[in-house]
Amino acid sequence: MSDMSLAMNETDRLKVxxxxxxxxxxxxxxxxxxxxxxxxxxxxxxDREIRSIVTLKKKDVMATFSTRKAxxxxxxxxxxxxxxxxxxxxxxxxQRKTGVSVKVLKSSGRTVLKHAFYAAAAGAGQIWExxxxxxxQSARRAIAYGALPKKYRLPVEKLTxxxxxxxMGKPTVLKKIRNQADERLHxxxxxxxxxxxxxx
Numbered sequence: 001m002s003d004m005s006l007a008m009n010e011t012d013r014l015k016v017x018x019x020x021x022x023x024x025x026x027x028x029x030x031x032x033x034x035x036x037x038x039x040x041x042x043x044x045x046x047d048r049e050i051r052s053i054v055t056l057k058k059k060d061v062m063a064t065f066s067t068r069k070a071x072x073x074x075x076x077x078x079x080x081x082x083x084x085x086x087x088x089x090x091x092x093x094x095q096r097k098t099g100v101s102v103k104v105l106k107s108s109g110r111t112v113l114k115h116a117f118y119a120a121a122a123g124a125g126q127i128w129e130x131x132x133x134x135x136x137q138s139a140r141r142a143i144a145y146g147a148l149p150k151k152y153r154l155p156v157e158k159l160t161x162x163x164x165x166x167x168m169g170k171p172t173v174l175k176k177i178r179n180q181a182d183e184r185l186h187x188x189x190x191x192x193x194x195x196x197x198x199x200x
Contacts, residue, residue, distance in 0.1 A: 001082040002169035004042070006035055006181060008075070012189045020196065028072045030196045034188035035070040035077045038181060042079050043067070045180040050167050055092035055103055064164040081168045085160035088127045089118070100127055104161045116159060128156040 013031065020026030047061045064083040070076060092103040092110075100116040103109070116129045167173060 001080065002165040002174075003078050003080040004174065004177065004181070005076070005078040006038060006042070006185055007178075008035070008189075009182070009186055012186060016189060016193055019193065023196070023200070025072050026196060028075060030192045031075050031189065032070040032072055034185060034192045035075060037188045037192070038185045039067045039069065039077060039079060041184045042177065042181045045184075046079065046081070046168055046177050049173050049176055050164060052106065053167055053173070054105060054162065056086060056090055056161075056164070060086065060090050061164055081165040083164050085163050088159040088161050089125050091161050093127060102127075113159070127159045129159050130156050 008031070013027075016030050017027045020030065043062065043065045046065065047058060050056070050061050051058065064081050066080050066082065068076070068078050068080070088102060088104075094101045095118050096112060099112050099114040100118065101110050101112050102116075103111070113127075113129060116127055118125055119128055120126070168177070
């Protein structure tokens with residue numbers, strides 16, 4: 001699991017409190033709205049940073065995020081990324097005669113997994129690999145896996161790629177997301193403060 005709490009600029013907080021000192025719950029109302037609006041942007045920024053590294057789709061990355069929102073009584077908020085290793089089929093893959101071609105990291109080339117294959121499980125497609133690797137090159141050419149005795153075809157193992165949380169938790173990635181979050185929060189506090197003052 002990887003999580004990130006929002007850090008509010010103290011200058012922004014004091015400014016809001018000073019300008020709304022005479023308004024009941026004015027400051028916490030402005031700050032909580034600004035924080036919660038920022039949360040959506042943080043997820044968007046995190047998704048973009050993560051998908052610049054791996055070949056996952058947006059829906060698969062976004063599905064790993066959850067948020068704890070702020071309230072007037074508690075301004076604490078955070079974005080949490082929690083998941084299991086992603087099924088390899090969610091990355092860039094294609095079936096070849098020689099196996100399954102895979103590209104997980106955008107910075108690397110494609111790799112062909114010679115003993116891997118597509119198959120459905122629990123209604124969803126997965127990529128599997130036979131633990132039996134064959135009895136030498138000549139035997140692999142002479143006998144197809146489907147024709148091998150069951151003891152050679154099984155067991156199989158479902159293949160997975162990296163966890164989204166591990167990618168988000170990398171210091172370089174987390175630093176970029178934090179910097180973008182700080183900028184978003186500063187702008188959102190300013191916008192929400194102007195809106196609150198316009199209602200007085």
